Amino acid sequence: MKKIITISRECGSGGRRIGKLLAEKLGYSYYDKELIDRVAKESGLAKEFVEEQGEHITGSLLFNIASNMTYAGMVFGGNMLPLQDQLFVVQSDIIKDIANKENCVIVGRCADFILKDYPDSLHVFIHADMALKAERAVTEYGFAKDDVEKTLRKRDKARANHYKYYTDYEWGRAQNYDMTLNSGTFGVEGCVELLYKIAKGE
């Protein structure tokens, strides 16, 4: 039986919805935005910062981090971590704390890497073809239709940057995960059913 399930997902793939439905079906705790409140509270960082920077690094932010690190290193002798790194440390500790205490489904935030060697864990990546992701993003999340593909690519790029920066692995590389699924092939319900059976050992 799998007690800890992490879901990494392309934006628009339905991965978050799969995680939510899977947690309900299994009777497990579900952590996605739920994590943000706790991380904000324990880190003292603003919720908006935690939400946006907890799993994204844009090109300009990457530059800022590099600058901050040099600055921090110069001024404080390297003892002060840039805010983004402080956030990662607090977030990682909270994710480990949750995994130690309860059966759970955790979406995003490098949880697959942070909990890689935890027993009874299953690490899943969900993706889909661009046309399907774009349709879902417009109809379900209300993204502007005109530049939806560009927006999706940009968000995934920021997730990939974040993942690479903190794990040194390529986001979406099959070898990072126990299993990856194309939600277009199996459907959202199909993915939930498949993962439920695997979690239950059926």
Place this chain on the structure above:
Amino acid sequence: MKKIITISRECGSGGRRIGKLLAEKLGYSYYDKELIDRVAKESGLAKEFVEEQGEHITGSLLFNIASNMTYAGMVFGGNMLPLQDQLFVVQSDIIKDIANKENCVIVGRCADFILKDYPDSLHVFIHADMALKAERAVTEYGFAKDDVEKTLRKRDKARANHYKYYTDYEWGRAQNYDMTLNSGTFGVEGCVELLYKIAKGE
């Protein structure tokens, strides 16, 4: 129901064995080394060349292809394909011919890319952690223990080069496949069982 299943696999992951057992369980034709005889016969190329160059490009071969292409372009006005490319064309045609005629499991040889848009197809990538692959390679395939990890990395690199050259995608990138599986997580039998159920629509 899935009628065509392609299996791409890291060397030592057990992917070939999974494909073979899955084909038997489903009562499907199985193509791996079986493909080589047919490709050799229809292309007029030597079996050894087909076996080795049908899904591998080493660094030196990549250099040779580049040289050959320039040479062919200069001498024959670009009308003559290098041998490796002729092999890819014949092999692709045979793979499509098989897929058009029978339910099958095909291992390797960019079959996932060649049959990407075929109806009722399922494209799978199998990987495993290095320690497990190394153990399997030594005990089951008789690889020399001393440099087994280096040998496995070299073979996978040659497969990745080949895949990149002919498909322009990264080998092992989750998005190429309907599903990827860590054979260490599920076991060889577990992967067969899982894929069998999916193929049967259970």
